[in-house]
Amino acid sequence: MEEAFHELTDRVRAELRSPDDLAAYERLLGLARKNTPAGREELARVLVAVERPLWAREIAAYVLGCAGDRRAFETLVLLLNYREPVRCATAAHALGRLGDPRTARAAAALATNPLRTAYALHPVRLLAELRAPQSVPALIATLDRLLTPNNPYWRVALACVEGLGALGDRRAVPTLTAATAHPRLAAAAAASLARLGVHEDEEQNGGT
Known part of the structure; x- marks a missing residue:
């Protein structure tokens, strides 16, 4: 998933608006790179957490989807039908690897x-x-x-x-x-x- 993941994270970085956003972004990237069961649990919590920005849910869903974790399904389908084509493309890439x-x-x-x-x-x-x-x-x-x-x-x-x-x-x-x-x-x-x-x-x- 490396090339597509880098494209996603580069795009999302441009959406960050505050130091808190940057800290949350870097934490998500760290969890993605570790690819551990505990990390995936934390990413899954991002999908259902209240008031998390869309970019955070997108990163979490993408990583989980590419790992075959079906908890990402609902978020990825939402993104597949999103008004921004670039987010649709990211979701399609992950859904193609999800196996759901x-x-x-x-x-x-x-x-x-x-x-x-x-x-x-x-x-x-x-x-x-x-x-x-x-x-x-x-x-x-x-x-x-x-x-x-x-x-x-x-x-x-x-x-x-x-x-x-x-x-x-x-x-x-x-x-x-x-x-x-x-x-x-x-x-x-x-x-x-x-x-x-x-x-x-x-x-x-x-x-x-």
Whole structure:
């Protein structure tokens, strides 16, 4: 987790506003680096402590998640759906390593929620990484919904296209074929179809 952890801690350091913040930050980093059972217990208490800043909960949840400690799950899912993409990315990284069976269901619920499409990029990418039973249906449903003209969430749609290609499930063929008609998605959709073994003549005949 080293590179991603350094990116997280560098970002959080810029959010500190007082000497007390700095002291709390350095204590959290010390607990993370020790990686002991007692340290993880203290990090878990940070997740539920009253009035702890978000950055402290983020560090604690990230460290616990990467260590496979399921007490981090609720906080990481909250961050996966956060308004700041950089926090969503951090949460997705930790959730991908947590090993909690609830993760795929939570990511699928976030990805398919039409009211949260603006924050769906990292849940979509996480679903592709997890390769869970929920992954393909959720990515198909999300992409189907986004295949409308001038949709502002084309980056989310593109992540769906790429994820479906990586997952290699031919249930995605009709939706990927439809995506080839969209200029921003066409190249990636064709590449994903090729990964699924669908050739151009099959696309023209409806993927049969």
